[in-house]
Amino acid sequence: MRKRLMVSVLTAMLASGVAAAQSCHEGKTLTAGKLTIATGNPAFYPWVIDDAPESGEGFEAAVAYALAAEMGIARDDVVWTRTSFDQAIQPGAKDFDLNMQQFSITEQRDQVVDFSIPYYTAPMAVLVRGIDGLVPEMETLKGLKWGVVASTTALPVVLQTIAPEESPLVYDDNINTVEAMKAGQIDAALFDLPTALYLAAVVLEGGQVLGQFAPEQSDNPDHFGALMTEGNPLKECVDTALATLKENGTLAAIEAEWLQEATGVPLIR
Amino acid sequence: MNRRQAYEAAQRRRSLTVAALSTGGVLAGLILLVPLAPGWPAVKASFFDATVFAETFPTLLQAFLIDVMIFAWSVPLILALGLAIALARGARAPALFPLRIFGAVYVDVFRGVPVVLTIYLIGFGVPGLGLSRPWNSPYIWGTVALVLTYSAYVAEVLRSGIESVHASQRNAAICLGLSEGDTLRYVILPQAIRRVVPANMNMLVALQKDVALLSFIGPVEILRQAGIYKSLLANFTPYVVAAVIFLLVTVPATRYADYLLNRDRNARS
Amino acid sequence: MPEAKLVLQGVKKSFGENPVLCGIDLSIARGDMICLIGASGSGKSTLLRCINQLEPIDEGTILLDGQDISEPGIDLAPVRRRIGIVFQSYNLFPHMSALDNVVLAPRRVLHEASEALHARAAALFDRFGLAPHMAKYPDQLSGGQQQRVAVIRALAMQPEIMLFDEITAALDPELVGEVLNLLRQLRGEGMTMLLATHEMGFAREVADRVCFMDGGVIVEEGPPKEIFAAPKHVRTQAFLGAVLR
Ligand SMILES: Nc1ncnc2c1ncn2[C@@H]1O[C@H](COP(=O)(O)OP(=O)(O)O)[C@@H](O)[C@H]1O
Ligand SMILES: [Mg+2]
Numbered sequence: 131m132r133k134r135l136m137v138s139v140l141t142a143m144l145a146s147g148v149a150a151a152q153s154c155h156e157g158k159t160l161t162a163g164k165l166t167i168a169t170g171n172p173a174f175y176p177w178v179i180d181d182a183p184e185s186g187e188g189f190e191a192a193v194a195y196a197l198a199a200e201m202g203i204a205r206d207d208v209v210w211t212r213t214s215f216d217q218a219i220q221p222g223a224k225d226f227d228l229n230m231q232q233f234s235i236t237e238q239r240d241q242v243v244d245f246s247i248p249y250y251t252a253p254m255a256v257l258v259r260g261i262d263g264l265v266p267e268m269e270t271l272k273g274l275k276w277g278v279v280a281s282t283t284a285l286p287v288v289l290q291t292i293a294p295e296e297s298p299l300v301y302d303d304n305i306n307t308v309e310a311m312k313a314g315q316i317d318a319a320l321f322d323l324p325t326a327l328y329l330a331a332v333v334l335e336g337g338q339v340l341g342q343f344a345p346e347q348s349d350n351p352d353h354f355g356a357l358m359t360e361g362n363p364l365k366e367c368v369d370t371a372l373a374t375l376k377e378n379g380t381l382a383a384i385e386a387e388w389l390q391e392a393t394g395v396p397l398i399r
Numbered sequence: 400m401n402r403r404q405a406y407e408a409a410q411r412r413r414s415l416t417v418a419a420l421s422t423g424g425v426l427a428g429l430i431l432l433v434p435l436a437p438g439w440p441a442v443k444a445s446f447f448d449a450t451v452f453a454e455t456f457p458t459l460l461q462a463f464l465i466d467v468m469i470f471a472w473s474v475p476l477i478l479a480l481g482l483a484i485a486l487a488r489g490a491r492a493p494a495l496f497p498l499r500i501f502g503a504v505y506v507d508v509f510r511g512v513p514v515v516l517t518i519y520l521i522g523f524g525v526p527g528l529g530l531s532r533p534w535n536s537p538y539i540w541g542t543v544a545l546v547l548t549y550s551a552y553v554a555e556v557l558r559s560g561i562e563s564v565h566a567s568q569r570n571a572a573i574c575l576g577l578s579e580g581d582t583l584r585y586v587i588l589p590q591a592i593r594r595v596v597p598a599n600m601n602m603l604v605a606l607q608k609d610v611a612l613l614s615f616i617g618p619v620e621i622l623r624q625a626g627i628y629k630s631l632l633a634n635f636t637p638y639v640v641a642a643v644i645f646l647l648v649t650v651p652a653t654r655y656a657d658y659l660l661n662r663d664r665n666a667r668s
Numbered sequence: 669m670p671e672a673k674l675v676l677q678g679v680k681k682s683f684g685e686n687p688v689l690c691g692i693d694l695s696i697a698r699g700d701m702i703c704l705i706g707a708s709g710s711g712k713s714t715l716l717r718c719i720n721q722l723e724p725i726d727e728g729t730i731l732l733d734g735q736d737i738s739e740p741g742i743d744l745a746p747v748r749r750r751i752g753i754v755f756q757s758y759n760l761f762p763h764m765s766a767l768d769n770v771v772l773a774p775r776r777v778l779h780e781a782s783e784a785l786h787a788r789a790a791a792l793f794d795r796f797g798l799a800p801h802m803a804k805y806p807d808q809l810s811g812g813q814q815q816r817v818a819v820i821r822a823l824a825m826q827p828e829i830m831l832f833d834e835i836t837a838a839l840d841p842e843l844v845g846e847v848l849n850l851l852r853q854l855r856g857e858g859m860t861m862l863l864a865t866h867e868m869g870f871a872r873e874v875a876d877r878v879c880f881m882d883g884g885v886i887v888e889e890g891p892p893k894e895i896f897a898a899p900k901h902v903r904t905q906a907f908l909g910a911v912l913r
Contacts, residue, residue, distance in 0.1 A: 215630065216629075219445075219629075219633045219634075220445065220635070221438060221441035221442050221444070221445040221446075222438055222441065222442075236631070236633075238631060238632045238633055238634070239632075239633035241633070242444070242445065242633040242634060243633060275532075277617065280623060280626045280627050280630060281626070281630040282630070283631070285627060285631075286631070297619070298619075299537065299616075299617030299618065299619070300614070300617065300619050300623050300627060301615070301616075301617060302615060306523075306615065306616070309519075309523045309527075310523065310537070310616065310617055312523070312527050313522075313523045313524075313526035313527040313535055314526055314527070314529075314530065314531060314532065314535050315523075315526055315532075315535055315536070315537055315616075315617060316617070567755070567757060567759045568759060568761065570722060570755075570759070571755070571759035571760075571761070572761075572773075573722070573748065574720060574722065574748055574752075574753045574822075575748075575749075575772070575773035575777070575821065575822070575825060576745050576746075576748045576749035576773055576777045576825060577772070577773055577776055577777060578745060578776075578777075581776045581777075585761075585772055585776065586761055586772075589763045590761075590762065590763050593763065
């Protein structure tokens, strides 16, 4: 399998990569020759720096341009748009080819929309305010009051993996969750690691990342995939291009550039 | 049956027929035509998925109990505070002028600020001042926010009711030697309150829906639970479930209120 | 001459720039029935409202049993308790039965025990022929019945003097009689009464004295026979000429 993929990728590259890829996306994008990519409104660090995806700075922005290049689409032919989570999954025509905003791939979501193969696997991490007396151990975590963001896959992880004594509170977005933490209404919140690091460093005064879950500790680790409409023929091209970026180390390099702080956070035992 | 009654009966039959036919026509049109729309299968899968409906209904019903609970303890507080503010606004003695000013400012402020903002400000802000658990609970401060906002509306409604009671009623009571307090309690308020029942019923229906806004600051009530399901299942059916549950409660409640009002009106004329 | 129950001395009242009472002197003996007559706008209602302190007076004094009740700052509730007043518009409390209308004030103000009070109220309804209507609401009663309930309501406070402000003016003609009969009955029972009225026939029949008001003063007063048969003042003559024609 792996070998076959390698072979096909190599073949594609050999048969003048650009030309082959061009024929792949032809007639499958919203606008011929252009790739329309949606991000959040606003889009957050470290996924997009300064809410400006056109700069190509930030992990998802960088992946998007790398992906476009791999698909044979020029930098200038990448068009950015913004959507909410709801807009991304609602039925009907979409105004994007790809939607990249840390969408976790889940089986249920996959029945309604299509996902590319993952471009990042995010460990879940615990954000707390003041680490005093807290150790990154499951027993400690159970006794805390938890908060999560409604649209993330953090809630099932809290409920199933941590199973705290008190039922968690749920918020619309990161900022509200942080606000609740400032108000002392929750002790801890679960985010993907890069988001947790960002919130601890920039948004939440006194915020710290207590620890991260090793991917295998979670029943279904958080794989981020680019979201597309159900049955989108473009998926094949996107997957091929992403596989290439993985193989040739491009993804790892982008990850190292934008998500390097993610290392050095202790594992939860 | 005299001629007039016969004529009116015939008129009633005719208008009933017209109403039944037109309602049936619109419904038939919806049921037959909507599924013909090209997007219908997708919409149906997103909003009317029977499996999702059955799967999420019990949990959503349970979450609805939180709404009912918040509603139940808010209403008496709202009515009490609303009455107090209405009385403060109507205070006649010159020495109570500051009270009138306070009442006016209170009403202007809390009617002018969107409920959501009040909920955020009080739900996160007051606990943020340094209250500790359980006194910083979002249930407490969310309720406070709802009570503050809705009592402002109720106060205005009550005040208009109080002003609609003719001055001669007050005079008659005073002439009998009743004190200001007794005049208010036995003569003015019973008439005023009766007059504003319909307006206040509408207020309570609105409150029933606004209770869901408390989910912004953490509580997992029915709309939040529906949102969580939506995001986990990438499907909007849970919202439809929530709507159905809301209607199951609000429609009979409003009908019952109408019935009570009509009964009262018929008994008195 | 029996002692004076109510005495008005030089009572003045204006609404803004508009002087309505310009020095009223009046003395009412215990058990007297005084009728105030005069054109609309002559200040009859204002005078009654000033007596029971619904309107504060500008100058003069009002003595009830020799006590100055017009002094600024005194507690008015006990004074009003002693003076009953009934208006042209009956002003019954529409959300209460006739009986509840009557017992409210005695219960709340005089703190009467409810059994004794209900018996007393029932006796009042009985006395004025309204016993069958005790449980009804005002909107189930005719105008005449409502006005009689209003009188009973005032009487239930056991006032020492009763003021009536054109209490038959809003009634259909065939209902006027029952209310006037009630007044006759009260007079028979010795109640001290001051009433503003347009019912000249009634005034002539039952009043001890008639006062004609015009331009904010009492122009002429005397026994009804004198006033109606031989008014001295030209303004009285003109008024009576107009209303009795
Ligand atoms: N509350 C008031 N404010 C201003 N003017 C008033 C008020 N009450 C009565 N008046 C005026 O006082 C005058 C006498 O009115 P009123 O006492 O009602 O007369 P009457 O009862 O004899 O018809 C009228 O000119 C009336 O307009
Ligand atoms: Mg008058």
